[in-house]
Amino acid sequence: MAPIISATQQLPQVSHAVLYSKPTQTGFSLLQSHISYSNRALFHSRSNFRPLKAILNSPSLTKVADDAKEKGEALTLREICLEEVGYAVPTDVQKQALPVLFSGRDCILHAQTGSGKTLAYLLLIFSVVNTQRSAVQALIVVPTRELGIQVTKVARMLAATPTDNDAEQNSCTVMALLDGGMLRRHKSWLKAEPPTIVVATIASLCQMLEKHLLKLESMQVLVIDEVDFMFNSSKQVGSLRKLLTSYSSCNSRQTVFASASIPQHNRFLYDCIQQKWTKRDVVHVHVNPIEPMPTCLQHRFVICSKKQRHQTLLSLLQSDAPKSGIIFVGEQSEKSKKAGNAPPTIDLVDFLKTSYGGCSEILLLEEDMNFNSRAASLSEVRQGGGYLLVATDIAARGVDLPEITHIYNCDLPRTAVDYLHRAGRTGRKPFSDEKCNVTSIIMPEERFVLQRYENELMFNCEELFL
Numbered sequence: 152m153a154p155i156i157s158a159t160q161q162l163p164q165v166s167h168a169v170l171y172s173k174p175t176q177t178g179f180s181l182l183q184s185h186i187s188y189s190n191r192a193l194f195h196s197r198s199n200f201r202p203l204k205a206i207l208n209s210p211s212l213t214k215v216a217d218d219a220k221e222k223g224e225a226l227t228l229r230e231i232c233l234e235e236v237g238y239a240v241p242t243d244v245q246k247q248a249l250p251v252l253f254s255g256r257d258c259i260l261h262a263q264t265g266s267g268k269t270l271a272y273l274l275l276i277f278s279v280v281n282t283q284r285s286a287v288q289a290l291i292v293v294p295t296r297e298l299g300i301q302v303t304k305v306a307r308m309l310a311a312t313p314t315d316n317d318a319e320q321n322s323c324t325v326m327a328l329l330d331g332g333m334l335r336r337h338k339s340w341l342k343a344e345p346p347t348i349v350v351a352t353i354a355s356l357c358q359m360l361e362k363h364l365l366k367l368e369s370m371q372v373l374v375i376d377e378v379d380f381m382f383n384s385s386k387q388v389g390s391l392r393k394l395l396t397s398y399s400s401c402n403s404r405q406t407v408f409a410s411a412s413i414p415q416h417n418r419f420l421y422d423c424i425q426q427k428w429t430k431r432d433v434v435h436v437h438v439n440p441i442e443p444m445p446t447c448l449q450h451r452f453v454i455c456s457k458k459q460r461h462q463t464l465l466s467l468l469q470s471d472a473p474k475s476g477i478i479f480v481g482e483q484s485e486k487s488k489k490a491g492n493a494p495p496t497i498d499l500v501d502f503l504k505t506s507y508g509g510c511s512e513i514l515l516l517e518e519d520m521n522f523n524s525r526a527a528s529l530s531e532v533r534q535g536g537g538y539l540l541v542a543t544d545i546a547a548r549g550v551d552l553p554e555i556t557h558i559y560n561c562d563l564p565r566t567a568v569d570y571l572h573r574a575g576r577t578g579r580k581p582f583s584d585e586k587c588n589v590t591s592i593i594m595p596e597e598r599f600v601l602q603r604y605e606n607e608l609m610f611n612c613e614e615l616f617l
């Protein structure tokens with residue numbers, strides 16, 4: 152663990168500092184004198200006059216400075232005021248991961264849903280990119296367009312934070328290269344001036360790589376978010392392997408894998424090294440392994456027959472009266488599609504629109520919708536106000552809607568990992584102890600499956616009688 156230092160202490164030579172509270176004036180000058188001739192980063196908060204607390208890593212600056220001198224690069228200090236964008240205290244995963252990430256080692260970030268993994272890897276990226284270079288220096292790969300839009304938004308927010316030395320800094324540009332986007336516009340952008348950071352889904356990324364429109368030779372950091380999902384997806388795994396080993400080499404980049412679930416993590420770690428997806432000294436940062444899910448979640452279940460499912464959900468909604476929630480529904484089977492049945496999501500939306508009198512808006516998000524309708528649903532959700540989002544598992548990974556207090560599993564998720572990610576769409580305020588509910592509506596014969604999830608994920612589910 153990196154040292155927590157006090158303002159009066161003699162500082163080690165550092166290449167990065169993350170301050171989650173405002174240092175005293177003396178402390179601040181002291182820090183600047185130690186890192187201002189680095190091209191690395193200073194993340195801090197401005198308004199809060201608490202004693203200087205910093206997470207530091209200590210490899211000597213000299214090498215950074217010498218390398219830059221050799222390349223004839225000007226060295227600038229990148230500052231991001233974290234408190235201004237709502238981050239005043241580091242979360243556990245940030246405390247544990249930042250020293251590893253800043254040391255330059257490859258890392259598997261394995262921490263609960265909603266624990267702040269995105270900011271951890273973005274801080275690494277902002278600490279290494281040099282905005283005076285016109286090249287793609289960081290690439291973040293995500294499994295869905297929805298998650299890509301969200302990560303891009305946070306990255307752009309960090310890139311836009313005003314700093315004291317803005318005049319010296321070129322802006323850090325962030326491109327969202329996502330399925331369903333306007334690839335023609337991206338082509339012109341890439342030809343004119345490569346962005347500093349690219350957030351991409353794998354199919355769109357590979358298109359650009361194959362056409363040699365996007366080049367990765369200057370890429371310093373590669374992040375694969377929801378890594379277990381990507382390796383498990385038959386549509387994405389082939390391209391992902393190519394990206395990790397053919398389009399770039401683990402020796403020329405820092406690789407970060409992130410997820411709240413890394414099943415069989417020892418085996419995965421072994422594969423990372425054997426397959427050369429990462430360097431040999433990759434670190435597995437596993438935060439709170441005995442609690443795979445946030446403790447603020449209360450898990451409940453109701454038993455009913457398949458036919459009673461909608462009615463049971465309605466009774467639950469009427470008694471919970473959630474302001475905002477997600478109702479997860481399983482994907483429609485091929486057999487049901489062939490028989491010409493309406494998707495179960497549409498059936499449920501129709502049912503709720505006619506029977507549920509709650510003030511929440513009923514919205515739909517599923518894979519088969521076109522990208523515009525998907526975007527419309529999510530942007531309505533993000534505008535605030537109450538809503539119930541009826542969704543398939545497309546909404547189960549990474550989507551961050553902190554206002555959600557209730558999750559309903561109208562169909563039991565297929566695996567414990569799916570349960571963990573669905574449940575993790577609530578309880579997403581790192582420093583809040585507000586209780587959030589996850590309720591599964593199950594048939595009697597599914598009780599033992601839920602019991603298995605309880606054992607695997609170490610949680611307790613309470614039966615509700617309506």
Ligand SMILES: Nc1ncnc2c1ncn2[C@@H]1O[C@H](COP(=O)(O)OP(=O)(O)OP(=O)(O)O)[C@@H](O)[C@H]1O
Pocket residue numbers: 237238239240241242245262263264265266267268269270410411548549550551553575579580581582
């Ligand atoms: N230091 C912090 N202080 C306050 N809020 C934070 C901090 N770090 C992250 N957050 C907030 O916590 C929420 C969850 O963060 P994030 O989306 O990164 O979670 P995650 O770990 O990636 O979860 P998942 O595994 O579900 O994708 C976000 O709303 C984010 O803004």
